[in-house]
Amino acid sequence: MSNEEKVIGVLGGMGPEATASFYMKVIKETKVTKDQDHFRTIIDSNPKIPDRTQAILYDGPSPVSEMIKTANNLKLAGATVAVMPCITAHYFYEDIQKEVDIPLHHVLKGLNKYIDEECSGVQKIGVLSTTATKNTRLFETHLHNKEVVYPNDFEQEHKVMQAIYGKNGIKQGNTGQHPKALLMEVAERLIKEEGCELIIGGCTEVELVLNATDLSVPFIDPMRVAARDLTRSEKIG
Incomplete structure (x- = not known):
């Protein structure tokens, strides 16, 4: 081709x-x-x-x-x-x-194939996404044979959504330390307390501030x- x-x-x-x-x-x-x-x-x-x-x-x-x-x-x-x-x-x-x-x-079907090929041993995946993506279970639908873990309700609304939509958030044009710190705090709790072996940037704004060097486990950007x-x-x- x-x-x-x-x-x-x-x-x-x-x-x-x-x-x-x-x-x-x-x-x-x-x-x-x-x-x-x-x-x-x-x-x-x-x-x-x-x-x-x-x-x-x-x-x-x-x-x-x-x-x-x-x-x-x-x-x-x-x-x-x-x-x-x-x-x-x-x-x-x-x-x-x-x-x-x-x-x-x-994008999510392609992501499932990529994880199967490149991260086949991973069983528990943490997802940082919008609440709409979380509530509609998009990742559970398309990531087969994996346990998908989201932030708890408080973290989701007061940290993840604030990082994305808040007055100092990414959609306001802020890709600096404030949203990054909020997302890293949630991601590290998912890793340390929930046992997540992989973190996915489940919103395209997340990858604007997080990258593979920020976390103690691999980070995947679906895009x-x-x-x-x-x-x-x-x-x-």
């Missing part, structure tokens, strides 16, 4: 910085010797898509129609496969895929796995 046969479409804006970060992952995961070896990548960063957590938990506006429109924009622009750099958005995956006739890469899958697979989807 040549690079010209696959054009990667990024259904972005959820949030914008996570979208930009994902594009850098695509670049870094592509094996190249010159500019022309990179994949053509079309990004529609649409921050007007309604918030996924608000829609799932609090009866906020549905993001589905705007996500479908954005995905179809990518197809019209020439994308042959699309991807959403937002984990919570995968709650709506089926609703979007049935209305879009290019493949929509499923880096997705970038790896999209740039190395021989299949269009």
Whole structure:
């Protein structure tokens, strides 16, 4: 397969910085010797898509129609496969895929395959995600034969969600020490008290402040796995 046969479409804006970060992952995961070896990548960063957590938990506006429109924009622009750099958005995956006739890469299915291949001995996995992702059991649905552990209710709302959505949080443009400290505190408790052997950045904002050197067990960024899958697979989807 040549690079010209696959054009990667990024259904972005959820949030914008996570979208930009994902594009850098695509670049870094592509094996190249010159500019022309990179994949053509079309990004529609649409921050007007309604918030996924608000829609799932609090009866906020549905993001589905705007996500479908954005995905179809990518197809019209020439994308042959699309991807959403937002984990919570995968709650709506089926609703979007049935209305879009290019493949929509499923980040969590790809993550499950990666863990089976690269971390087969791991049994207990800690997940730092939005409350919507936690409550809809997205990781339990797609990570097979693994025990998924989330922060307790207090940690989830007062630390993880504050790190993501709070007034000094990542979605406010703060990728500094404040959100990082909150997430590291929760992650280390999951490791030390719950016995988690692996931590997953279950929200695309989490990987903007945490990385593999921060924790005492391996840390996996699902969007880096997705970038790896999209740039190395021989299949269009």
